[in-house]
Amino acid sequence: MQKINYDLITILGATATGKTNVAVALANKINGEIISADSRQVYKKMDIGTGKDILEYTINGKQIPYHLIDIVDAGYKYNVYEYQNDFLKSFQKIKENGSKAILCGGTGMYIDAVTKGYKLINVPVNNDLRFELEKLELSELQNILKTYKILHNNTDTSTKKRAIRAVEIANYYSKNKDLEFNYPQINNVFFGINLEREERRKRITERLKNRLKEGLVDEVNNLLKNGIKHTDLIYYGLEYKYITMYLMDEFSYPQMVNSLQTAIHQFAKRQMTWFRGMEKKGITINWIDGNLPIEAKIEIILEKISIK
Numbered sequence: 001m002q003k004i005n006y007d008l009i010t011i012l013g014a015t016a017t018g019k020t021n022v023a024v025a026l027a028n029k030i031n032g033e034i035i036s037a038d039s040r041q042v043y044k045k046m047d048i049g050t051g052k053d054i055l056e057y058t059i060n061g062k063q064i065p066y067h068l069i070d071i072v073d074a075g076y077k078y079n080v081y082e083y084q085n086d087f088l089k090s091f092q093k094i095k096e097n098g099s100k101a102i103l104c105g106g107t108g109m110y111i112d113a114v115t116k117g118y119k120l121i122n123v124p125v126n127n128d129l130r131f132e133l134e135k136l137e138l139s140e141l142q143n144i145l146k147t148y149k150i151l152h153n154n155t156d157t158s159t160k161k162r163a164i165r166a167v168e169i170a171n172y173y174s175k176n177k178d179l180e181f182n183y184p185q186i187n188n189v190f191f192g193i194n195l196e197r198e199e200r201r202k203r204i205t206e207r208l209k210n211r212l213k214e215g216l217v218d219e220v221n222n223l224l225k226n227g228i229k230h231t232d233l234i235y236y237g238l239e240y241k242y243i244t245m246y247l248m249d250e251f252s253y254p255q256m257v258n259s260l261q262t263a264i265h266q267f268a269k270r271q272m273t274w275f276r277g278m279e280k281k282g283i284t285i286n287w288i289d290g291n292l293p294i295e296a297k298i299e300i301i302l303e304k305i306s307i308k
Contacts, residue, residue, distance in 0.1 A: 003306035006189045008091070010103040012037070012111055012275060013193035014268040016203040017290045020056050022193055023104035024064050025294050026301055033065040033094045035087060037105025037114075040236055042083075043074045045223060048216045049239035051207075065099070075228045077235070080113050081122055087114040088184070103188075108274035115190075117183035123172045133164045141167055148174055190283060191301055192275060195290040204264050212257070217243055238263055 009032075011023045023034050034057070036042075040050040047054075057064045067090035072078050087103075087110075094101045105111065113120065133141060141163035148170035195203070220243040223233060230248060233240040239260060246256035279285055286304060288297050 003304065005306050006187045007095070008101045008103060008115070008186050008188040009301070009305060010037075010111060010115060010188055010190045011193065012104075012108075012190060012285070013106060013290070014195075014200060014271040014275075015051075015106055015264065016200060016207050016268070017193040017195050019104050019106065019193050020053060021294060022191075022288075022297050022301075023102050024056055024059050025298050027064045027100075027102055028059045028062060029298060029302065030100045031098075032100040032102045033067065033097065035090050035094070035101060035103045036066060036068045037103050037107050037110045038069075039078070039083075039107040039110060041069045041105075042071050042078050043076070043236075044070045044072065045074050045226075046219070046236070046240070048211050048214050048219045049243075051211075065094075065097075067094070074223055075232045077232075080109055080118070081120045083110050084113045084118065084120050091186070106271050108271060108278070112278065115186065115188045117186075119173075119183075121172070121176070123169045126168050126171070129168055129171060130164055133167055138163055145170060189305060190278075190285040191304075192285040192287045193290045193297070194287045199291065200268055201265055204268060205261060208257070208261055208264065211239070217247070220244055221247055238267060 009026070011019050011026070013019045020034075023032075026032060027034055038050065040046060041052050043050070052069060054069075057066050068083070068086055071086065091101050091114075103111065103114065112118065133144075136144075138160045141160065144167050145163065148167075216239060220233065220240060223240075224230060224244070224247065230244050233244040235241075242251065242256050242260040242263065245251050246253060251259065275285060286300075288300050292300075
């Protein structure tokens, strides 16, 4: 089989599929450095809930370099525009180090933004427009957004606040079509770690039990005690949302665990829907059985790639 040259390898998959383990083992083989594509691992002191598993980045006593983990304080609202810029800085640094870049994570929009080169501009706040949009219902905002030619393939409009921002961005793009945007050509190959639905659900359930034992509730409680607003933690979703609500007496402990477990299952399903959407748009994802031994997974990847 003829190998093709790539200067970025992306390893993606739903939560709990073992992506990091594969990325670290691959990095160890090819002198690689890992760039995280996880929208919550950027936050400091949010460790257990985001599954940073920093110890996983050491293999056979060797520390594998990683990037875009623990780069902003909890409470901040990091965004895809900042991620794209930070990715490019990390990617360039890895090239200067003479290493190979491995993008690893499950945040589909982040992965798309850097591999497709979304045209992302730091869109300023338009207070006059926001004032008018605030008068509208969420469904009306979503309909307005459909009238614009969106420059990326999916926009989060799950809340009115996010929908208003999405319209604000789309409106700015429509009036500033000639903005200069230079994005480097990156030769990328995608590998996906896949598990059957029931196996994935089993792993998610087991992992949640372990994280609760490791002190996940204490982690969230400490964030609150250190001044992080409960609304900010709820904004981060999943573990931080449901445990914050539990600590605010909105859930009993069993209710919290059950609701959180269901939410993580639903999240994993949405991740897979995103990746299938990438394939429908012409992206080739080389899927690897998540139940294979790590050596077999790495062999599959190495058979495909030829790094510059």
